[in-house]
Amino acid sequence: NQNPLVLGIETSCDETSAAVVEKGERLLSNVISSQMKVHRRFGGVVPEVASRRHVERITDIIQQALDEAKVTLADLSAVAVTQGPGLVGALLIGVSAAKALSFSTGLPLVGVHHIAGHIYASHLVEPLQFPLVALVVSGGHTELIYMSEHNRFERLGRTRDDAAGEAFDKVARVLGLPYPGGPEIDRLARTGTPAIDLPRAWLEPDSLDFSFSGLKSAVINRLHNAKQRGEEIPAADLAASFQESVVEVLTEKAIRAVQGKEVDRLVLAGGVSANSALRKQLKARCMEEGIHLSVPPLELCTDNAGMIATAGTFQYLDGQLAGMDLNAEPNLKL
């Protein structure tokens, strides 16, 4: 099929999303229903609440994605769905919907890895060119991935504890900011200076792994000690200092990964790529080192089905199809 038209479905966390993508590069629709407001009062995503919400929204969202793309089920080539990783109860809703569609229409079914989706978001802006390194930073992941060609992923590094987005969310909580904390810290940091000395977890000299839990503890200790002494640390300075530490380590390890693999292309992906300091610093460092940096627009950085439909298209073209035994895999390996 020279002109594949793929419906993508994403329900791995707190966004119910469906999208239609043509030829793996043209976004015809990308409907995203965020549950942010629902989870906000709990200070984080509540899995049962998320699944229930997905069930309520999924049928409408799929119909809306088809309507906006001005296509019907009969026009489609395949249905692609996030198979994992993610919240199992949330993933199951998307997987069930995709299987039902596939079963009733005979459309081929494709199971997509959520991280592959985040990387392929970039392809909707400019074609991925291989070999490349991707820095995937989200609420659940912090990974450096090498891709030699379509559908081939090699993990170079990962977080050993908290994901970068998770660290942002936890530190925000300590600072009394609402969930999700990433955008809040980003905003607050702009009004502060990174004057507070916080650690950088470089780990072993040649390691491309990450660790953010020590940094989170350092922030908590700083606040605690200041409180005991009856002093006050400006929250904006703490936010700026924390962000600087995260951004510095992410940036330098990404550059190191690119140079270690002797490639000259870096793709940024995942919700944390919305961070203004990370975008700025990565851009500057890539410019210095002669690395081509690809950063998707904000709405494609966070969870959306457009990225799943895109990654799914390349799997479909490669014949990587799933059967009716496709299951949600909360810990799916890339």
Ligand code: KG4
């Ligand atoms: O990719 P995503 O939408 O969902 C996951 O798959 O996790 O990423 C959400 C994460 C949250 O932790 C959120 O706080 C973080 O991305 N985030 C940010 C920013 N915008 C979103 N972190 C730092 N700065 C931002 N501007």
Ligand code: ZN
């Ligand atoms: Zn994500």
